[in-house]
Amino acid sequence: MSASAAATNRSHGSFGASVRWLLRKLGGGIFVLWAVATAIFFGIRMIPGDPAEAILGGPGSQASPEALAAARAQYGLDLPLHVQYFGQLWRLATGNMGTSYSLKIPVTDVLRELVPSTLILAVLALLLAWAMALVLAVLSTRSGGLGTALASGLEIVSAAVPHFWLASVLIMVFSTALGWLPPVSTNTPAGLVLPVITLALPLAGFLGQVMRDTMEEAQRSAFALSARARGESETGVLLRHSLRHAALPGIALSGWALGSLLSGAVVVESIFARPGLGRSLLSAVTTRDIPLVTGVALLSAASYVVIMALSDIAERLVDPRISAP
Template identity: 35%
Template sequence: MKTQTAQTALLKSSNRAVWRIPLRVLNALITVWAAATISFFLVKMLPGDPVSAYLGPITNVSKERQAEIRESLGLNDPLLVQYFNYLQGLLQFDLGNSYQQNQDVLVIIGRGIGPTVEISVIALLFAVVFVTLGQFLLRAKTPWGSYGTLRRRIVDAFNLLAVAVPTYWLGFLLLMVFSFGLGLFPSSAGQGIRSAVLPGLALGIPVAGYLGQVLSVELDAAELKPFALTSYAKSMTRGSYALQHGLKNAAIPTASLVTNIVGSLLGGAVLVETVFARSGLGKVVLDAITMRDMPVILGFVFFSTLVFALLGVLLEIFVSLVDPRQR
């Protein structure tokens, strides 16, 4: 009887594992559709005339010309027809044309990705460096002891402040100290990789705070595992144990932060690129909101949601590969 129960439980677990990734893909598709639908109808509910947003500062346009523009934009169609035309365009990755730039929205977003990815990569590098230094300070054996309350407080305080401090304020502070004060880095873009260091640092510090908090908790939990005592009995240091065993324990919880990190980078990029006068996705979105360029706004919502959904699927695959219990 017990054998049959165990076999039944194993079969159910296997069935769940088989459907886990396909269900995650389906959930991702539903998420993208929901975000596209909500953003479309929210844009349609906004006050103001889309034709006026299309014309921008141009005011001396005849009624006939405005009617032609309205017809060309499909604004005379019923709302549901506009909605289904919009969904059809998304399925073909046709995000329409920008009102202000009269260019394909996909081209505009693609042009802004490069600078944003540049400072995002630098931000991740800074985050890895800070997190590594923090864990080294906590766990490495030093002349003043292998562990200390003071070092724990220092690392915890950094992680807390890194998450709490507003990104734009941090950007201004870095500009004042390292650019205007010390003159070590340029204050605006266009001067090579040096101009991306401060924006990357402003984005990387909050990410380091997120990662540092989770990694500290998971590595501390790993040190309470039964096999930790065996490892220490074999003269293994805290640092060696963290590298060989602790990181495995922290891999899945840390990887689950990927979507939060990407959200932090995309959200922070809007502020950081404004503070440092950089071109990128942040500036594209800010200009689109300012000029009420609805196709660009909708395109960015679709693009960012798609990125989040893909990351969720990849995270599910990663978890199934790393954690045998999820197979």
């Protein structure tokens, strides 16, 4: 076989592998969205209460039986459960998320308004968590036994701190005692500081533990010894080799990190009175706003699927030893 023919076969094989990888990701993403929609549909109907009451303003609305019956008929709540289920799946597949029971506006409009706020919070928290984790990993590997013990202790403590406790402490220290930052989120950069730190610190502790182990392993590896033998300084080994390998587990965990940030946003946005998906999801669950709960959950699941795919691609770009998609 000629060299050109071999190169053509490799190109075709690489293209076929990329297509198969893309189809697996697409199929997995569709399954995740279906599973989330199914869990939400049946789970929220297990909550005691009548969804028709939520449509009419909640139990305190004192709606008449005729009004409740009309609401059930209008939203299809009087249909058999399996008919409601497949009807909802069809509407979601065609991009129709329905109208929020409590807000009386389309769910897509609610999401369009709330997504930027939560996205800014999550992205800033993820970047800060990455920066803090890398600093802890570098300090623990360059500062000797005492530095390693100190960094390890900080990682364990920060990873174990619950969001609601951390938020309360930050408010008491930086808002009540020092008066440096507002206790509630505002439309200014200062209003973002405490919510971002509250979300980032526990995640940084977890990422730092994983990155530190990988960095220590990279520092003892054969390629690090070879680089030192060629006259590379310790700083050069760290910047050119160890940091890249330490970033791999963090990249691989980016999808999980996003899910952690979105779940933490439910608490953080409620404590700091910040509008966003997390706070709206909590309110929607308590009022049995089925369309809004479904929309927020599906958007979160779709974000998780996309981030997982992007992190998979980034991991392969950072480490060429990982097989291409």
